Amino acid sequence: MGDFNEVLFDSEKQGGRRKYRVHLDEFKSTLDRNDLIDCQPAKGWFTWTRGSPDNPIIVERLDRFVATHTWLATHTNFLVHSEFADRSDHCYLVMDTDYKVMSPMQTERTEYFRFEDCWSNEPRCIERVAMAWTTTHGTVLDKIQAMGSALHHWQFHRASNNIVRIAKLQRQVNDGLANRNARLDVPKFKAIKKEL
Structure with missing residues (x-):
């Protein structure tokens, strides 16, 4: 898990300048070489925001969990989601490794x-x-x-x-x-x- 400061696809960014295709390809290649899979969130796509009243809003999916095939095979009930954090430009990124649907208590x-x-x-x-x-x-x-x-x-x-x-x-x-x-x-x- 971490702030990779890069996106995998154009759909992971809105606003601002487009990312260079070579950077996207290098990031994908790095994940592939290390046999890492992107654990996409079930809720909360964008994890980073920037903007002020004078500047346009930019949102990107910079933070993510990645995992190996072995880890994914042993953790079949995981769930990833992000939550807005009012004190940071990054969202909280949360992974539940033993996700179960429960009734509200x-x-x-x-x-x-x-x-x-x-x-x-x-x-x-x-x-x-x-x-x-x-x-x-x-x-x-x-x-x-x-x-x-x-x-x-x-x-x-x-x-x-x-x-x-x-x-x-x-x-x-x-x-x-x-x-x-x-x-x-x-x-x-x-x-x-x-x-x-």
Whole structure:
């Protein structure tokens, strides 16, 4: 597995200048000489992106898993896919060597409340604190506990909404990068990357 900095076929690049045919042929020849086979991803075709509002988007399949015939014969249930990474111009490339189709399972997670300083400027947070403080009778400790409870629920719903939104945006990016034959909607792709 690695960043080979080269593509095998013209379909593995969109945007920018075309790759020189001699480079594609040399890469194919190197894989053939070493008896290596390209393990194509089941999901996520392009693995590298570059672009900014001033420059056009370029997407390429630079990262890949390669394997020998022997390895492929002993690992018949492998699955390769890529996932968008918001902190890098390369996608995550993942290989599951013992892939099995499983039914979705829900796991319980414990959410812990922790006050984030950045919330202190959010109007909804300020409203929750004021309401909990003024409507709670008792000691200062009772009021602080009421504020913590109110903020915990507010933070949980806020985080849930953010997780859903981020997952939706990442799915849109992954879908855009996954199809090797479709043209990338560059303005939409840039807007999604900026929001992430």
